[in-house]
Amino acid sequence: MSVGEIGRRVLERCGRLRESEKLRKIVRRSWDGTFTDFPKLPWKERVPPELRKQLALDAEKLVRGEWGLFGWKNVEVGAPPCWHRDATLGVVIDPDIPARKLDHRHLEHDADARAIWEINRWSEMTRMAMHSALNGDVHAIRVAQLWLEDWCDRNRPGHGINWTSPLEAALRLMNFCWFDALVRGCNDPELARRQDELTARIVPAHAWWVWRRRSFGSSANNHLIGELAALVMAVARWPTLERAVCSAKRAWQLLEREILSQFATDGGNKEQALHYHLFAWEMCWHAGKAADGLKGAVLERLTKAAQFFVDLAETPDAWDFGDSDDAQVLPLALKRVNAAAEFRGWLLRRAESATMRFWLGEPPQGVKATMRGRWITHAESGHAVWRDGRWTARVDVSPLGLGSMAAHGHLDALHVSLWFEQHALVIDPGTGAYHSDPALRARLAAWEAHNGPVPVAGRRAPERMGAFLWARHHAMPGLEVLDDICVMRFECDGRRLQRAVHVAEGRVEICDEAGLETSHVVTWQLAPGWSVERGRENGFVCRHAESIPVHATLNGDHIEQWEIVEREASPHFRELVTTQAVKVMFKGTLTTIWRKPD
Secondary structure, eight states, rough: HHHHHHHHHHHHHHGGGGGHHHHHHHSSOOOOOOOOSSSSSOOOOOHHHHHHHHHHHHHHHTTEEEEETTTEEEEEOOBBBBEEEETTEEOOTTTSSGGGGGOOOOGGGGOOOOHHTTTSHHHHEEEHHHHHHHHOOOOHHHHHHHHHHHHHHSSSSTTTTGGGOOHHHHHHHHHHHHHHHHHHHHHOOOHHHHHHHHHHHHHHHHHHHHHHTOGGGGGGSHHHHHHHHHHHHHHOGGGGGGSSSOOOOHHHHHHHHHHHHHBOOOOOOOTOOHHHHHHHHHHHHHHHHHHHHHHHHHHHHHHHHHHHHHHHHOOOSSSOSSSOOOOSSSSSSSSSHHHHHHHHHHTTOGGGHHHHHHHHOSOOTOOOOOOSSSSEEEEETTTEEOOOSEEEEEEEEEEEOOOOOOOOOOOOOEEEEEETTEEEEEEOOOOOOOOOOOOHHHHHGGGGGGSSSSTTTOOSSEEEETEEEEEEEEOOEEEEEEEEEEEEEEEEEEEEEEEEEEETTEEEEEEEEEEEEEEEEEEEOTTTEEEEESSSSSEEEEEEEEEEEEEEEOOOOOEEEEEEEEEEEEESSOOEEEEEEEEEEEEEEEEEEEEEOO
């Protein structure tokens, strides 16, 4: 962090002393709620019948207070929800504490701010409004309005956990843009009157606060993209906001700069986290439509970023790399648990993406299915993928992450993930949690949690300095494809490693060269659902209830020992399971061959 950035952060801290007072004044001001037709909702188009049905099912549960946190964990949040409660632990954070006195990274009883924020992003209210608008159920949208009124009553501006992150306020603002449009589309005078009151309480304060507290310096990652995207969308919806914040044109110009800065020229997101890649991309796409800015260099970069996601994301059995907190921007997917697959299908213009096409219209032109039977490389971002009729192999030779913080990066250089007949087989272990279990977070992001060769004594660098801060970043590994063999080279702590991956004739060969000076460990962690047992000599068999077995053999002159062990894995944020793994200690060269039965 530079001296200039430190000085700016000190000034920002001082400015928070009177922030609550300023927010209260903004809420009390008269509000010209004139709105435009953004976002344009597809009322006159054919609604996919499965969407109507799913929205009705979702709304019925939501009205009862039954929510699916992070798309997988069913919890009772209340009706209206308890807005300050970590529903995964039952911990409530005092809503009357001034936000400036709260450290969301260290909450009482190991509560995780991300779990609290999940129910405060208002995507469930947007979902209920979608149901009301498409199925004619006015009750659901009225319930959503009552809940938002309750939120305003219980979240005084500048107080409590929900006024500690401008990104969270931005996500609320994005959802409220759509919520407002959905309410107005019902053409109900009483709903419109209530909505006028809600808009005056919510929009000016949120927009002003997001603009004033937007991220900067080493913190300017996907948070800044989200904050600027929300401002573009909000000012496009309510033009009078320009007087309190900035023009939509100005916000879009700032966002354009971030798009070109945070997405590499080959389309990869520099945060090195596949989930955040899609998260940031979606926010940029919504803002671009609001600003009529999807053209020129920005459109080209976002199209390449869409292609990157299509290339690197494997569905339906997805496993990301880097951080993932299962966040969504707007509840556009037919089913949230399948959101990544639905986005990928929409980008590829597939028939099963009808719901995404209904809400978003047409995807960017030129995104194509990944070519099979050859390596597809994104060299600047440090990734490559191979797909054929049986195998998918995804390799990581990326830098640690974006900027000096590398907030969402993991120590996964040289890691290889494998899918066999669309079943995840060899996995990245996932994320776990952000603040509630720092030790778990550190373990799942560590070198030892990934399958690149690691010295038995471990590595000194990079060093985790906090939940979202790395020091002493490693150099970017090298990548080249030679005769259909993907060769990766990496140097850390003065040691050089090479890993070569070759997929041919229905099998995958991974050859590791680590030198004879010190012992290294490779740990092949299997996805949930797979079991492993010893085979003949240096071989093992992986079995799955929905797949034929996969056989593997270990070859090398100096295999010192290998064993079957249990490891932690996190399929979703705040979900932890135990899977099996094969841990191999060797010197020199180790070749692992994965194949179907003879």
